[in-house]
Amino acid sequence: MFDIFAVCFVAFLLLSNIGATKLIEAGPLIFDGGAILFPLTYVIGDVLSEVYGFRLARRAIVMGFVLSIVASVVFWLIILAPPAADYQDQQAFQTVLGVVPRFVIASLAGYLVGQLLNSWVLVKIKARSGENNLWFRLIGSTVVGEFADTAIFCVIAWIGVMDWGVILNLMFVGYIYKVGVEVVLLPVTYTVVGWVKRHEITYHGTPDALDTQAADTQTAGTHAATGARGDVTSSANESSMAIQH
Secondary structure, X not given: OHHHHHHHHHXXXXXXXXXXXXXXXXXXXXXXXXXXXXXXXXXXXXXXXXXXXXXXXXXXXXXXXXXXXXXXXXXXXXXXXXXXXXXXXXXXXXXXXXXXXXXXXXXXXHHHHHHHHHHHHHHHHHHHHOOOOHHHHHHHHHHHHHXXXXXXXXXXXXXXXXXXXXXXXXXXXXXXXXXXHHHHOHHHHHHHHHHHXXXXXXXXXXXXXXXXXXXXXXXXXXXXXXXXXHHHHHHHHHHHHHHHO
């Protein structure tokens, strides 16, 4: 099931990056469109870290990072390509999907630092508390990860473009909203985590269960091979002694 969660994780990330190009104003609140879907990447990231450990969660995070760069390059090349004579939406396409270097850097930097912190904090808390207090590590890791993500993105993306009042507004609203979504979806996250733990046969309840299992399997294989070689050597020696007699 790791592959399913990893694909959803990357898909939500790419869609959020596109949605983030639009600012939404709701009364006194201002937030980007990416805030609608992006918090779900933290929910999935929590499932990956809780069930599969930091190593595999990091693999999904890095995969999302690389594919975000690929998407930016692809959109940039498409925009540079000459449009067809009857294509009327070149400017609109460029406005929505155009590559603005500082926004790309802001998004990638915030995402990478925030997601890695989220995963690392969750796994570290679990190493101390075991299976207990799942709610604490889910919320605690999100509080740390989302703060780093939101702060890094807003500062890099908007400094020098908007005044600090607007930037702080974006940071505060975005951060509270994303953490709030995690809290609201906590029952869903609990349900999904519990279901995956029950159906993922490789889950052993340790922060990096799959890593441990892989190491144990490799060690067992090595011991089995060594034992087999010893048996063969012993048999060969016995055969040689029998021939000599």
